Amino acid sequence: MQTGPERDFPATRDLLLVGGGHTHALVLRRWAMAPQPGVRVTLIDPNAVAAYSGMLPGWVAGHYPRTALDIDLMALTQAAGARMIRGRADMCDPVARRLRLSDGRVLRFDVLSFDIGVTSDLPGLRGFARFGAPAKPLGALADRWEQFLGRDEASGDVAVLGGGVAGVELALAMARRLRAEGRDGTVRVIETKSVLQGVSEAATARLRAAADALGVEIMENARAAEVTATHLRLEDGRDIPAALTVGAAGAQAQDWLTGTGLSLEQGFIAVDTLLRTPEYPHVFAVGDCAHMIATPRPKAGVFAVRQAPVLFANLRATLADRPQDLRRYRPQNRYLKLISMGERKAVADRGWPVLAGSWVWRWKDRIDRRFMAMLSDLPQMPRPQAPIGAAAGLAERLADVPLCGGCGAKVGPGALSAALARVPATARADIVPLPGDDAALIRGPDGSQQILSTDHLRAVTSDAALMARIAICHALGDVWAMGAAPQSALASVILPEMAEPMQAEALAEITAAAAEILSAEGAALIGGHSSVGSELTLGFTVIGTLDRAPVTLAGGQPGDALILTRPIGSGVLLAGAMRGRGRGAMQGQVRGPDLAALLDLLATPYGAAAADLRDAHAMTDVTGFGLAGHLANICRASKLGAELSLAALPLHPGAETVAGAGVRSSIWPANRAALDGLIGSGQGARYDLLFDPQTAGGLLAAVPEAGLDARFERLRRAGVTPVRIGRLVEGAAQITLV
Template sequence: MITPPLPLTRDLVLVGGGHTHALVLRRWGMDPVPGARLTVINPAAAAPYTGMLPGLIAGHYRPEALDIDVVRLARFAGARLIAGLCTGIDPLARTVGVAGRPPVRYDVLSLDFGVGWENPAIDGFAAHAVPVKPMRAFARAWDRFAAHAAAGGAAPRVAVIGAGVAGVEIAMAMHHRLSDAGHTPRIAVIEARRALSGTAPRARDRLLAELAARGIALHEGDPVAAVTADRVVLASGREVPAGFIASAAGAQPQRWVAGTGLALTDGWVRVGPELRSTSHPQVFAAGDCAHLAHAPRPKAGVFAVRAAPVLTHNLRAALTGGRPRRWTPQTDFLKLVSLGGRRAVGERGGWALSGGWVWRWKDRIDRRFMRKFHDLTPMPGAARPRTVALGAAEARPHGQPPCAGCGAKLGGDALRRALLVLPDPVRADVARAPGDDAAVLTVGGARQVLTTDHLRAFTDDPWTLARIAAVHALGDVWAMGAAPQAALAQVVLPYMAPALQEATLREVMAAAAQVFAEAGAEVVGGHSSEGPEMTLGFTVTGLAERAPILLSGARPGDALLLTKPIGSGTVLAGEMALRATGDEVLGTLAAMQQPQGAAAAILAGAHAMTDVTGFGLAGHLGAMMAASGTAARVDLAAVPLLPGAERLAAAGVRSTLHAANRAGAGPVTAPDSAAAALLFDPQTAGGLLAAVDAADAAALLRRLREAGHDAARIGTVVAGPPMVTVD
């Protein structure tokens, strides 16, 4: 008898990808709590490490060196990632609002989302100043300006609002970057009160001397009154010319927190020594968004890092009924301040030291911290039994876990052989075209297309999975030129408590209903059951006003158009192996969610059309050529690829269906390259592949791109026996 896994009974939700939560995710991945479903909500794929920002500005580090990849961490931790912006919390309903989707339930909630940097009181700030956070946006803006200045397109004049440690570090880093390009920069730092007011006297004196040595002007006690495109106007009436205006001041609580009902201090979430909200015990907070009521401290990353072990322990205790731990942060800590070049000042306990060795010390500390997140390896699965049936060890010799999505399909050869046992249709109102995945029914004189598609979950986010599964199931209807009509859902949920089942099923149905409604169809019901993992599919009908577009209509001379990039199977396999970046994964998930209804309408006059799914571009193109009795030539360089797919393919990443697709694609001649390997990559919710009149191809391609599709002309149909030649 097979023992099912423990059911999921508790939802732990982390809002924000701050340093504390990053360490919590890492610890969770090494020792998860059975029965707890972990969710992390973060608007971006990565959370940059603030300690290395001055080095990035100065040009010492590449941007990826600072990235804590939240997508990879979530995969490592076995967590579902919701790439969205938190809009609010309802502690009575125990839900988190996320932009563009239904609220997310929680039993235990933890907050670590940082601070806001808006300064709405300053006229012109929003239009002309660049806050240091979000860091990615700031770094991009700074890079553009620095490159423009280096090329002589802008005067190297910069104003930095805020003369705390962060503002002073940023000003000296900018000075170094611009000086390194051969310019003499003019930089000013502006502070409404006293510069470096939170710094010990010796360190303050050294930092002020470093500013003076570089000719960086300091304006103290003179608040900013207005910001324009080329200057900062101070309250005294003085004007500071600048082509780039950075702001390291004005850190404040994010505005939506005020409406949560949580106990706050000056807008920060008030927590006690267990890092638990003083008003709502099921809510925890750490990092910059938290106020330690028992031991107030300045906003500093060192506290976020050192709170992580206690927060991890206490979240586990809240989920399991264990005993929480108390945390009181230290009163003093080492401060290492970059000086632009590869020098730094170190200060603790009133002492201050500086030099190149201090910068190297800081660099080693920063790089050691980041290695915790860059050097992730998948946790080992269950050990293989010593005694197995013959052939079991060879079935997956490299130990790669099976892919999901369309990567979980049966190989094309096995499927074709199995379908040979089906008898020929005998009903006059049922048509089954060779190679086409949908049936055509005649009902009362109308033509109805019927198809079904199911996916084994490749993401733990039910909302995203449901949207992709709906787009995927609609593919055959769109490819045959039919208008979507109705859908039935088939849902297998993992074993979980009734409250989690209801919330998960609600997410699935809401997401699916949204996709089908936009396509003009109705979700009319379905079937649900439990199983060891989530599987989701839809049976879809569509109405064809004219003869359906089949695989068999391609003609020599036709142009081949593809409406989406390929490579989703490789990127998803790379994510499973922790080798894909967060940006690559989120970009792939976004592409998979793009509906193809508008593209199908544009391609309504195609001679032949199919959706590119599990058998890969080569397999589906080969099936079209076999059905049409023609051949195809493909321009490999013209085939659009998802970001990261070719890199991962070159590194040897393959979907577990790749070998079967290559074997079953029919006669294909292709070079031995990473890009060519992607032709056999199984696609989930892939694009439409259409054979169209060559005279119409350019206009159709223009219309597809205007409609938002990353479409391309990838080749030509030619006369000859069915085969695909890739150049």
């Protein structure tokens, strides 16, 4: 059975892939099929997805949905058994083997590869930084184009700076989209020389004809002098109307590379035929950010794609210290250019008689879709099989869905209640029982009050720093829910087996991330304990101080409004994401942007909002038992019923879709069974999400209806988006759906 490096083997080497370009995406796919034991792979990119250059003009023209051109980097890293850190590199020390991110985080590496692309920013053009839109990076351009199309104005002129293939192709696509949507405005291409240099005369003639047909105005021998919000000023004094100015006038290297000590050629990283930097055989570069010393080539995606198998082989050879396995990259001298013409037509240019028309578009479309399918239909980790003679029940257990991370991995409410029923009551006067709450109230001899709680989570991300932020926010939820102020915390860390320098780095990342959040809340990390196990698991014991009576589950009043400060659905998203992608299984159901947004929210503390809710009649954080389970606890303790509106429930983006496909967290059946007879029957994804376990969930509070609008405004200023989801009512402790 092929197994992943992080799951079955201790990690001894760190490979950093800096940038989610096409070459690295293909390397990750190959890694998913053939991982290298002992290697921890990390992809670093600020975005959860990367735009595929081949389909961007088609999307701009309106021929594809946005999701069609997004390479899901989070899905790729998961399939490869790699970790993904969403960040932007801004310094590299190849001698010390350290990479710094823009947030100050420093990562060690044994081998590093750059695939960070280029920018088409125009720093020397006045006003461009404020009003212009670089054509690269592609994702940023896609966002700007969507914003432009979403304006209320029905018209808008566009100026494209640069008359190469990329600029003309974009101009044709934009003109087609504006015409299709019935918008007024002219798209103009501004080129300092003549357009389409490097393209054959026949292909140029076809593209010029397409421009004429779409009303694209080509302005040659013209140079821009200034960009404003409404126009483009040329050096000869002419003003060109332009509500959007796009820079496509050539590739610029990223400035921060100049401080790395790497050999650069016009700002691009110089590499040899092995795709390595000459001075540092452990540093590689590919794609547009690299300059091939022996065989310089234009910045074209075809080279990046063909570099992937060579880079994959050479990374493995270097990590294994097997120089005899290194391969040379030999780029082709001529390559096929397939250029979109705005409409569903394209030009094929490779030195032969030029081909053009609708059938060339279909040819290009098949090539592009095949490439994207290769990066979407990802291999899945095979499930272990029970050996012959295994104990009864093992095969069925192995056939179950994988155990979830976060709160989805916890013991169900039935088993937990049965275990807690065996715990004898304390006779200590300084410990106040709080039935149903997940924390203890401890009173000091001087009358002081402390809340003590503990929680731990099976990792939902292999980014240790991000997981630490999620885990500490999750643990603080019990303190916040009882109206206390965080004071201190102890960490409990289980690290996967890895080399000692990697362990030291992971512990430093975890403690620094947790301490940062605690410090912002006025608390401190005061120590902890660590051990080595099979996977990353983080827990925190937290202490909070109280200057008033605690907010418990038992104080709810009839007529109280039930408010929720965070969407639900984290459990189903995390469950869906961890099951991976593959043909016929979970394909495309958890999108990288949805998962990234979820993880960022789970790592965001909400102490300021909790402080505003310290006068709530009853309150709890929504975690492992799901919204319905925690609401039922309030109803039981307050001896009241509840009316709950399914339509009002706030949901994490993508959660309803994933739940509708039948995905469930490991603990979901136990959560549902625990509420039989206590909640109204229902069906559909929204109903099922009532029992979805939440990791680092928000607060569920029962508050008076009076002053609710003012409270909501205060909570929004505190950084949360509160939603009224129902109310408490007289009657039995049951939940009625309304």
